[in-house]
Amino acid sequence: MAPPPVARRLRREAWGFMIGSLCFLAGALPFYAAWAGLIGTNVTFFVGSVFFTLAALIQLALSGRSVPRREMPTPDRVDWWAAAIQFAGTLLFNVSTVAALIAAVRDPDAVGAGWKPDAWGSAAFLISSFLAIVATKDRGELWDRDARTWHGTILNFVGSVAFGVSAVGAYVLPATGDLANEAWANGGTAIGAVCFFVAAMLSRRAIPQG
Numbered sequence: 001m002a003p004p005p006v007a008r009r010l011r012r013e014a015w016g017f018m019i020g021s022l023c024f025l026a027g028a029l030p031f032y033a034a035w036a037g038l039i040g041t042n043v044t045f046f047v048g049s050v051f052f053t054l055a056a057l058i059q060l061a062l063s064g065r066s067v068p069r070r071e072m073p074t075p076d077r078v079d080w081w082a083a084a085i086q087f088a089g090t091l092l093f094n095v096s097t098v099a100a101l102i103a104a105v106r107d108p109d110a111v112g113a114g115w116k117p118d119a120w121g122s123a124a125f126l127i128s129s130f131l132a133i134v135a136t137k138d139r140g141e142l143w144d145r146d147a148r149t150w151h152g153t154i155l156n157f158v159g160s161v162a163f164g165v166s167a168v169g170a171y172v173l174p175a176t177g178d179l180a181n182e183a184w185a186n187g188g189t190a191i192g193a194v195c196f197f198v199a200a201m202l203s204r205r206a207i208p209q210g
Helices: 012-028 030-061 074-106 119-136 150-169 182-202
Strands: 006-010 204-208
Touching (some): 012 182
């Protein structure tokens, strides 16, 4: 008997990552920031972080994963930790985007006012994306073989590195009060957002037909 036909559709969490990525990309573009204003730009970043968190929660808890157990295959355990650390990173971005929005309201003229990827959230994304690469190495043993693909994990890793570069660029130098590198701060956010968007857009899951 022939197997039922299979269709490929976007994964459920992909929609949240795509919307969130577009928000982060928009917020990093100078012409959008000029149009939306400091408050509007920071609201955009916050909305993007919420969509990232919702998507990460779906990926962690609602896609068939189980809490790591000793008898689980190693790729599954690594994959779970990748998703868990990613979720923690999105929560850190929730906190930092809210803090940036409040700071912008209080003192819009402060140096570096406006959100940039924070060090802790960026570090969580970097660790998560590295673990995802490790899990992808043996993707045939994963609970869902479509959960990790090479194009997705590599793009997410590059995006995480870009967010890390942005966090470094956004550091305010105590001696001068200037950003360490404004081009890194904005460019890293934009590049990271594009990488995350493309990775989410390319993610597919198998849907049996009939």
